Amino acid sequence: MRISPLKDQLAAAGAVFRERHGVEVVSHFGNLQTECGAVRDAAALADFSFVRLFTLPETPGIDFLDALLAGNVPKIRFGRVLHTFLADKNGQLAADCFVANNDQEFIFLGESILPDAELDALLATNGGEPALKDLSADHVVLSLDGFKSWEIVKKIFGADVIGLPYLSIENYQFAGEPVRFIRAGKTSEFGYLLIVPVKIAAQLFATLKAEVEERGGRLVGADAHDALRLEGRFFNIFREGERVRDPLPLGLQWMIDLEKENFSGSAAIKERRVAGLKQKIIGLAADAGGTTLKTGAKIFHEGQAVGEVVTDCVSYVLNQPLALGLLPLELAFSGLTFRVGSPEGAVVRSISMPPIMPKSLTVKLDEM
Amino acid sequence: MPATIHQTIARRRQVIDTFKQELIRRLNLPYVPEDLHEDVSLLGSGLGLDSLDALEIVLCVETCFKIKIPDENISVLRSINTVVDFVIEQQDAKGGQP
Numbered sequence: 001m002r003i004s005p006l007k008d009q010l011a012a013a014g015a016v017f018r019e020r021h022g023v024e025v026v027s028h029f030g031n032l033q034t035e036c037g038a039v040r041d042a043a044a045l046a047d048f049s050f051v052r053l054f055t056l057p058e059t060p061g062i063d064f065l066d067a068l069l070a071g072n073v074p075k076i077r078f079g080r081v082l083h084t085f086l087a088d089k090n091g092q093l094a095a096d097c098f099v100a101n102n103d104q105e106f107i108f109l110g111e112s113i114l115p116d117a118e119l120d121a122l123l124a125t126n127g128g129e130p131a132l133k134d135l136s137a138d139h140v141v142l143s144l145d146g147f148k149s150w151e152i153v154k155k156i157f158g159a160d161v162i163g164l165p166y167l168s169i170e171n172y173q174f175a176g177e178p179v180r181f182i183r184a185g186k187t188s189e190f191g192y193l194l195i196v197p198v199k200i201a202a203q204l205f206a207t208l209k210a211e212v213e214e215r216g217g218r219l220v221g222a223d224a225h226d227a228l229r230l231e232g233r234f235f236n237i238f239r240e241g242e243r244v245r246d247p248l249p250l251g252l253q254w255m256i257d258l259e260k261e262n263f264s265g266s267a268a269i270k271e272r273r274v275a276g277l278k279q280k281i282i283g284l285a286a287d288a289g290g291t292t293l294k295t296g297a298k299i300f301h302e303g304q305a306v307g308e309v310v311t312d313c314v315s316y317v318l319n320q321p322l323a324l325g326l327l328p329l330e331l332a333f334s335g336l337t338f339r340v341g342s343p344e345g346a347v348v349r350s351i352s353m354p355p356i357m358p359k360s361l362t363v364k365l366d367e368m
Numbered sequence: 369m370p371a372t373i374h375q376t377i378a379r380r381r382q383v384i385d386t387f388k389q390e391l392i393r394r395l396n397l398p399y400v401p402e403d404l405h406e407d408v409s410l411l412g413s414g415l416g417l418d419s420l421d422a423l424e425i426v427l428c429v430e431t432c433f434k435i436k437i438p439d440e441n442i443s444v445l446r447s448i449n450t451v452v453d454f455v456i457e458q459q460d461a462k463g464g465q466p
Binding site for chain 1: 372404
């Protein structure tokens with residue numbers, strides 16, 4: 001099992017760990033509601049070293065990644081980041097990816113539902129061995145998220161950080177070492193991914209932790225990020241992605257360059273697209289305190305099982321359970337009612353996503 | 369399926385189809401309407417539209433539905449579905465029909 005270089009620091013802070021696809025991740029620090037609230041109201045720091053991290057030289061990096069990924073890699077402008085996915089030869093999701101054009105290199109960050117060896121094999125089938133340099137062993141990835149997270153990066157890296165647009169990359173220094181800095185985030189609040197050499201990881205982690213806590217925030221784990229992604233309707237490969245696997249019912253067409261001739265899994269995906277969608281996911285909500293809106297539960301309509309819940313959480317902003325359900329196309333509309341668990345089960349409503357208004361949308365960084 | 373559900377779906381489908389087709393045309397998006405999930409984020413992540421595109425969306429809603437999205441109501445632009453919710457609410461407020 002792959003273990004984060006920051007394990008000792010995380011354990012000392014009270015982390016509860018679990019395994020996810022051969023990687024040890026922090027599940028939580030004891031209180032999911034407090035962790036979610038830290039992101040929505042203040043700032044939160046998480047160890048994202050579970051991502052697979054590679055660097056490639058610009059040549060042949062562009063061609064290699066373009067042949068592999070669903071998005072259009074040559075169109076990534078300098079300093080920008082593409083959000084796309086990696087599929088296997090059957091067009092089933094393998095990794096949710098950010099690809100960054102960073103000076104002379106391309107950075108690949110993959111949230112993978114394949115064990116490391118299987119992902120390596122998938123990359124190798126596309127001629128990856130000579131070009132890819134795995135940074136996962138000697139770097140950590142930190143995720144700093146939250147309504148006030150911009151204050152922290154501004155203080156540590158300088159004022160120009162807050163001018164970076166969403167999905168961009170820049171290089172900074174901390175303690176004399178390079179830090180690759182990506183504005184990204186999947187919580188719908190401000191979010192930053194920091195790629196940090198191991199030799200300064202503990203120092204930067206401690207600095208960020210202190211800054212976060214000073215603002216009323218805290219360390220958070222994967223459980224909080226899972227809930228926040230659903231609340232903000234960001235795709236989560238570890239939840240609905242793993243359960244559904246097909247990018248089309250998941251609504252990930254926006255990650256695909258449909259005009260590109262070939263990428264890993266393209267033939268299967270294009271064939272399914274031509275055949276037409278039969279199902280897709282839709283947001284669901286239950287009344288506060290409801291306990292039946294759980295992943296795997298069957299969804300019923302007029303007494304018939306028509307779909308299932310593919311991910312769920314409690315929204316602490318809305319104080320109610322939320323979920324995504326996979327439903328037949330003709331019923332995948334918000335504003336309808338269903339029953340969950342059995343034909344006479346609890347009533348749930350299909351809803352428009354995302355159902356929350358993030359606080360960060362009220363902040364105009366360019367006026368700071 | 370009860371008629372009320374048929375009606376709810378038919379009305380929503382009509383607004384969605386109209387909005388998607390006009391959105392694709394105005395912004396020259398490389399998709400057909402079926403490719404656009406109604407929950408896809410319009411700004412930032414997802415379709416990754418910028419502030420100029422946001423103006424086009426506002427104009428798109430005005431043109432298609434004769435409904436104005438106030439400047440202070442930018443949160444309506446979170447997704448296609450949230451735009452459609454707003455359109456249907458406004459139509460209801462005006463008397464129920466487009």
